[in-house]
Amino acid sequence: MFGIIRPCGDHSCPSLHRAWMAHLCGLCLTLRDGQGHGARLATNYDGLIISVLAEAQRPSGSPHRTAGPCALRGFRSADVVDARAEGVRLAATVSLVLAAGKLRDHVADGDSAPGTGLVRRRLASRWETAGARMGAAIGFDTTVLTSAVERQLELEGRREVTLLELTGPTEEAVAAAFAHTAVLAGTPGNAGALAEAGRFFGRIAHLLDAVEDQAGDAGREAFNPLTATGTTRQEARRLCDDAAHGLDLALRELDLADRHLVDVLLGTEVRRAVGRTFGHSYERPGFVRKSGAGVATLLTCGMWRPRWSGKNGRPCGERCYLRNCDCSGCDGCDGCCECCKCCDKCDGCCCDCSP
Known part of the structure; x- marks a missing residue:
């Protein structure tokens, strides 16, 4: 799973963490029910925010159910958003199409293991088709996402390009997805503010991803937005802080039936993600290490986690305080x-x- 919004259970409100998990597990199960177990690999921490936004605008349109035991939950049942909810179906649509784009990007950067490029391209094609089908069922045209992926690759091939030009396709794709939650919820008045929030969130996500990947990209001689444009970490941090402020202003304009989880994820957790990334950016572990660690974590039902997962050592909740x-x-x-x-x-x- 990938994404910048990863609330830690050690410092989150228990009820809010359960609400976040309901959307996360709902997205994972919706992908499974629609495209099989393999599609669960497309589960995106940030993508579930789309489901959260839809529910926050119209809670009655986001039914829940009790899901059976899952190894990733320590074989416990849980309350999850049902696949009938249009918000979680939109989140699944976006996750599939963007995961397909990520696969294509890895192939273009030469990150694929020898002999896997064709497999990845076929999987990307299958996920794009599935995403288009799911999107059509809820009135969302995924062309805006696929064209953003294509435009991203085209921009990365240019000799001269600015950093904000590079983040543009991501901003537009996220803006379209956020705005469509207003259509699903029947609250058209929120569309403009949601699009603005999506643009700022897309910019932050793109920049943080670039910061975290920069060292690894340099080692592989792969494209990195910061390196390609000569942008310093200080300037990237300034752009993230400005975007986080703009995101806060956009959120204030939304008319929501229940805004608490939205404010925490897109406010508190976004700023936490910015601080975490610039506080100690790191080189991400490779595919083999991540795969091995994932199997070990699964077999121990989450009792063991790799050091770089952020879940080992002293719980951050030890230093919680009440404001x-x-x-x-x-x-x-x-x-x-x-x-x-x-x-x-x-x-x-x-x-x-x-x-």
């Missing part, structure tokens, strides 16, 4: 900050931990 949150009159507080749902003194989740 100025008045829980008086709040029934059924869950953990330290469930009260955020019924008080106005907290900016996002009032539970946090220092890096």
